[in-house]
Amino acid sequence: MPLFNKLKEKLSSFKKSAEDTIDEKAVEVEEQNTQPAETSEPEPVKTEPSKTSNNLEQETGSKSGTGFGQKAKAFVFKREFVLDEDDIQDTLWDLEMGLLENDIALSVSEAIVESVKNELVGTRRRIGSDTGKIVEDALKKSLYNIMSANTFDFDEYLKNAEKPVHIVFVGVNGTGKTTTIAKMANLLQNDNYSTVIAAGDTFRAGAIDQIESHANKINTKLIKHQEMGDPAAVVYDAVQYAKSRSIDVVLSDTAGRMHTNVNLMSQLEKVCRVSSPDLIIFVDEAVAGNDAVERAQQFNDNIPIDGSILTKADADSKGGAAISIAYITGKPILYLGIGQGYEDLKKFDPQWFVDQLFE
Ligand SMILES: Nc1nc2c(ncn2[C@@H]2O[C@H](COP(=O)(O)OP(=O)(O)OP(=O)(O)O)[C@@H](O)[C@H]2O)c(=O)[nH]1
Ligand SMILES: [Mg+2]
Structure with a gap:
């Protein structure tokens, strides 16, 4: 592609x-x-x-x-x-x-x-x-x-980390968090890790059904509460569930929020405080360009992120967001979303990225 x-x-x-x-x-x-x-x-x-x-x-x-x-x-x-x-x-x-x-x-x-x-x-x-x-x-x-600043080998990390590994996905509305979680769960299961998903977006109407439908399709356990419930409580429950059943990875969804919304950003801080995730991953669109850079910086200032995933790289993306976000947050790009299917998650390799720019 x-x-x-x-x-x-x-x-x-x-x-x-x-x-x-x-x-x-x-x-x-x-x-x-x-x-x-x-x-x-x-x-x-x-x-x-x-x-x-x-x-x-x-x-x-x-x-x-x-x-x-x-x-x-x-x-x-x-x-x-x-x-x-x-x-x-x-x-x-x-x-x-x-x-x-x-x-x-x-x-x-x-x-x-x-x-x-x-x-x-x-x-x-x-x-x-x-x-x-x-x-x-x-x-x-x-x-x-x-x-390649601060490269991070996600596979190696998962292999060696104490389980369950808890990963929270954050970002503004509609960037592809929920889809990426489904893709990631699918990928991890293919690598023989057991997974559980936390339906941490209790805010947007239909969000719980959306992730439930993904979880059913990829055959992953979902922990959910009521709509408008406390997302921190859902995420906490999912981590407890994983601990009690020796599940390898907890993938927590969160509601999309603008980086400028102080209340929603402090709610996200609470989710992260209560569940102390091992990794916080910022999800944004590769097509978003300079906006994505601003958002990555703001999210990173509020809840220090460990890396980013850029979605919709299959759309006509210029590629600038990948370069800028890596530089500005000093954190690695971990994956690229390259389509809507469960398989469309590509591990990001800096050398591959640079080489293919000159192909
Ligand atoms: N082409 C393409 N579409 C994608 C990709 N990732 C996600 N999408 C689409 O983007 C839309 C939004 O995806 P969601 O996963 O719902 O985004 P979200 O960040 O969870 O959205 P909110 O929960 O509303 O904040 C959906 O139609 C996805 O199918 C990708 O890599 N490529
Ligand atoms: Mg979502």
Whole structure:
């Protein structure tokens, strides 16, 4: 399934334009180096401003005092060159705009651009080397670093954790919490874990029936109370049920709530306080973009989340939410929802994510 196509297009056009820019610079340097006086010189040619007569001197001179640019420009090696910030400034600007267009939050876009810049600028390059690869590697490295911050191996954790493991799913309305719980229960059962679901959304009309229908289809025990009952009590009961029957995993549903609703957010805090979950998972839509980032931050501030699941990645998602949420919460993306079926939950692997952006 093709995912995050728009972001892919942007990254590929950045790659192409950075490649062209670097190649232009290489040709320029090549021409300078093949001037008669330098052809037989085996040593690196140091282009001190006072000694050179080519346009490097002009550029260096005009940037005097800007530190890095000057340092980078000072070394032009035979058949090698050093890229400086000025060379790729416009291209980096385009990259930043492209990232912003793809719902990557400003602070995150800036961090990516800075990291790509640090990778590309100031390093000696061989003329004729594969510039496309150089650019791609710089981007991949930067994105991978963001996506792999605080990685967490969910499978390994489950295997070793004391049972029952209690997981609470939180998020704003309609993001896919309930469906994700059903998918997760299905996945866990396929891995031979026993599960129980807590119908912790006692608030929305029809929510209990909805999760009950899922639980019946995947053959999982459901603990439910009355509509409008105390969600903390349902969740508590489900944990007790799991303890008394040696069930491996408790999956607690909660009502969708806006991150700005103070009362509902403190109710969620209570649910978490009473049942002390092992993991709190924030569920949002991959298509939500910058809104999702704001919400992830607010939820995380109220009830520290352990990771996120992004749903509806099968819709035309730009991919920015995944990158931004990982960066801003400092917590891993654990799974992607990629459809409405029970099997449509894909384990999120940072390396896979980064690689498929360049396929
Ligand atoms: N295409 C697609 N649809 C999804 C995915 N995950 C959930 N949905 C759909 O999104 C809609 C909302 O899902 P729910 O699971 O009810 O969302 P919720 O967060 O529990 O909603 P509330 O309880 O109202 O807050 C349903 O129609 C789901 O089938 C996904 O990964 N891909
Ligand atoms: Mg729900």
